[in-house]
Each structure stands twice: as structure tokens, then as C-alpha cells.
Amino acid sequence: xxxxxxxxxxxxxxxxxxxxxxxxxxxxxxxxxxxxxxxxxxxxxxxxxxxxxxxxxxxxxxxxxxxxxxxxxxxxxxxxxxxxxxxxxxxxxxxxxxxxxxxxxxxxxxxxxxxxxxxxxxxxxxxxxxxxxxxxxxxxxxxxxxxxxxxxxxxxxxxxxxxxxxxxxxxxxxxxxxxxxxxxxxxxxxxxxxxxxxxxxxxxxxxxxxxxxxxxxxxxxxxxxxxxxxxxxxxxxxxxxxxxxxxxxxxxxxxxxxxxxxxxxxxxxxxxxxxxxxxxxxxxxxxxxxxxxxxxxxxxxxxxxxxxxxxxxxxxxxxxxxxxxxxxxxxxxxxxxxxxxxxxxxxxxxxxxxxxxxxxxxxxxxxxxxxxxxxxxxxxxxxxxxxxxxxxxx
Numbered sequence: 461x462x463x464x465x466x467x468x469x470x471x472x473x474x475x476x477x478x479x480x481x482x483x484x485x486x487x488x489x490x491x492x493x494x495x496x497x498x499x500x501x502x503x504x505x506x507x508x509x510x511x512x513x514x515x516x517x518x519x520x521x522x523x524x525x526x527x528x529x530x531x532x533x534x535x536x537x538x539x540x541x542x543x544x545x546x547x548x549x550x551x552x553x554x555x556x557x558x559x560x561x562x563x564x565x566x567x568x569x570x571x572x573x574x575x576x577x578x579x580x581x582x583x584x585x586x587x588x589x590x591x592x593x594x595x596x597x598x599x600x601x602x603x604x605x606x607x608x609x610x611x612x613x614x615x616x617x618x619x620x621x622x623x624x625x626x627x628x629x630x631x632x633x634x635x636x637x638x639x640x641x642x643x644x645x646x647x648x649x650x651x652x653x654x655x656x657x658x659x660x661x662x663x664x665x666x667x668x669x670x671x672x673x674x675x676x677x678x679x680x681x682x683x684x685x686x687x688x689x690x691x692x693x694x695x696x697x698x699x700x701x702x703x704x705x706x707x708x709x710x711x712x713x714x715x716x717x718x719x720x721x722x723x724x725x726x727x728x729x730x731x732x733x734x735x736x737x738x739x740x741x742x743x744x745x746x747x748x749x750x751x752x753x754x755x756x757x758x759x760x761x762x763x764x765x766x767x768x769x770x771x772x773x774x775x776x777x778x779x780x781x782x783x784x785x786x787x788x789x790x791x792x793x794x795x796x797x798x799x800x801x802x803x804x805x806x807x808x809x810x811x812x813x814x815x816x817x818x819x820x821x822x823x824x825x826x827x828x829x830x831x832x833x834x835x836x837x838x839x840x841x842x843x844x845x846x847x848x849x850x851x852x853x854x
């Protein structure tokens with residue numbers, strides 16, 4: 461995939477210290493380094509060990525986002541204010557580095573507002589790397605306006621607008637600044653995008669998930685006696701679910717022909733699961749993509765990363781959304797015809813087992829999963845994303 465670029469440039473990526481926002485772009489960063497560019501990656505030291513193996517120069521800044529303990533407020537305005545306050549704190553830290561060493565192009569995560577303010581103040585090109593869905597024509601009226609009608613929204617908007625003017629940004633309207641990037645490479649399949657027909661394709665390009673071989677995560681071998689394999693994973697942020705895991709053990713333990721890989725995360729003690737049958741492999745962490753390449757079904761919280769990997773591998777899914785945008789993703793997977801949705805409160809052993817049986821016996825699910833797998837892989841992934849970033853340099 462890698463090919464030397466005709467022009468070596470300084471490309472700066474600015475992220476936020478959340479693993480679900482960092483992992484999707486890592487292969488793009490690795491590819492840009494392989495093409496001979498000087499790539500700097502600014503993020504909190506919390507993410508340093510994840511970023512440094514790409515070959516990018518790590519630029520540390522201190523973030524105030526509560527990613528270490530995932531203690532996010534439920535109130536949308538409070539959560540949005542956390543990102544704004546973080547940007548206000550991070551921008552001077554970025555300026556201390558990039559005002560004396562400006563990038564030829566800035567890449568930035570959807571939550572890294574300080575990066576856009578910096579690039580606009582410097583008059584430099586910028587490209588958003590979105591790890592999730594993007595806005596569409598009418599988004600603000602249909603969804604954004606509902607959030608902006610909540611208590612505290614007016615004060616948030618005023619604070620945001622004041623900061624934009626003071627930061628030197630040229631886009632000073634908060635909704636435009638946060639929701640309408642000048643250029644966006646969406647690291648998701650177009651199939652996962654709501655109202656894709658109303659997305660401005662002159663601004664946004666869907667390249668699908670950018671996945672490497674992940675050899676550093678280790679491999680996984682399908683047991684020789686496993687007729688079928690089921691992976692159960694609620695990602696990294698929503699794993700305090702001992703009761704749900706016990707229902708899974710009850711549903712799939714000793715299920716004839718099935719080998720089950722159950723990821724429980726770092727917050728649940730295996731002892732909380734009770735007696736675990738021999739066909740259930742309990743792990744605190746798994747090389748998810750390696751298992752999905754060999755799996756027959758996937759129970760997921762429907763985070764965008766898991767949803768992408770399920771589509772990329774053509775693996776039918778049972779979506780059990782936990783928070784954030786996961787309910788929307790779950791409904792989209794159902795709409796596409798590759799998943800069933802079960803809310804956590806309804807996820808009894810009987811319901812889970814019946815859903816798995818129905819899902820894996822449906823030939824239409826298998827057909828659609830295979831078709832979408834081929835479509836997702838044809839979107840271009842890492843190589844296309846890197847090409848688009850190099851085009852921004854020109």
C-alpha cells in the first residue's frame with residue numbers, strides 16, 4: 461500500500477484521549493509516515509503508548525476530558541461543555557508547539573476543537589478525520605435544535621462564540637465550527653451513515669474502516685472442534701456488566717457446536733460469572749478483529765468501531781447498545797439487515813439464545829452481510845484516506 465510521496469510535508473494530527481477516537485485513524489497515520497511525511501500527533505500522554513508505534517512524533521498536551529474513568533455526564537450540554545473547556549485549555553498548549561513549527565496540513569478528531577481554531581488562525585489547510593457519523597443537510601434542524609433547546613444551551617453557545625473570536629478562528633458561529641468541517645475523511649462505511657443521500661460529498665468522503673493487520677495485538681486460533689464461533693464484546697468503556705455476562709453464559713454455555721469468546725473487560729472479576737462451561741472462553745481483552753475474521757456471530761454494544769469491524773468481516777451481529785450513539789448504530793445495523801437489536805434490560809438468556817439461533821439460520825442475513833463486506837472493503841480504507849490527505853497538501 462505504502463508509496464513514497466513526491467513531496468515530504470509536515471502533517472499534524474490532533475486527537476482526544478479516547479481510545480474509540482484514536483484507534484480508527486492510527487493506520488492512516490502509519491501510512492502517511494510510511495510515505496515519507498513528517499507526522500506529528502498531539503494528544504494527552506494517556507494515549508502515547510497507542511500512538512507512538514505508528515512512527516509519528518508524539519506531541520503531549522494535558523487534557524481535562526474524563527477518559528481515564530469514563531465518568532461522563534448524562535446531560536448533553538454538560539458533556540459538550542467538557543469538550544469546549546478542554547479546547548480552551550489545550551489551544552495554548554498547541555500554540556506553544558505549532559506556532560513555531562506550523563504544519564502544512566492539520567488533521568483533527570471531531571472533538572479536537574482547538575486544532576481547527578489553530579489551523580484557521582494560521583491560515584493552514586485542515587481535514588477532519590471523523591471516527592463516527594457526520595452531519596447532513598438538515599441535521600441541525602432535526603437533531604441539533606433539540607439539544608440546543610435544553611437548559612444551559614444559550615450560555616454554552618455564548619461561551620463558545622466568545623472563545624472562537626478570541627482564538628483567532630475564522631469560523632465564529634459555533635454550530636458551523638463544530639458541525640461543518642471544510643473537509644472531512646469519514647473513517648466509517650457509507651452504509652453506517654444516516655441520511656447519506658443528504659451528506660455533502662464535496663466536503664465528506666467515506667473511506668470505510670482503516671484497519672491494519674494488528675499483528676502486535678496477537679492472534680487467535682479457532683478451536684478445531686468449534687463448528688461455530690460467537691464473540692461477545694461490549695468494547696472498552698461499557699464493560700461493567702457482570703449481570704449481562706452471566707446471562708450470556710447461561711444462554712450460550714454448552715450450546716451444541718458453539719465456541720464462545722466472552723470479553724469482560726478489566727472491571728469485572730471472572731468469579732462474578734459463576735460456573736463457566738468449557739465452551740466459553742473468558743478474557744479481559746481480545747484481539748477483536750482477528751476473532752471476527754473467524755467468527756460466525758458477534759454480540760456487540762454497537763459502538764462505531766465494533767459496528768465497522770462487524771461489517772468489514774461480514775459477521776452477523778446482535779446489538780446490545782449501552783450509551784452514546786450506540787442505539788442509533790444498532791438501529792442502522794438492523795435496518796441494513798445484518799443484525800438484531802436487544803436492549804440490556806431485555807437481554808435474558810432465553811432472548812439472547814433465540815436471537816442467535818434466528819440470526820445465524822437466516823440465509824438473507826448471510827447474503828446481505830457478504831454483500832456489505834465487499835462494499836465496505838471497496839471504499840478504499842487506509843490508502844484512499846492517505847491519498848485524500850496528500851491532495852489537501854496540493
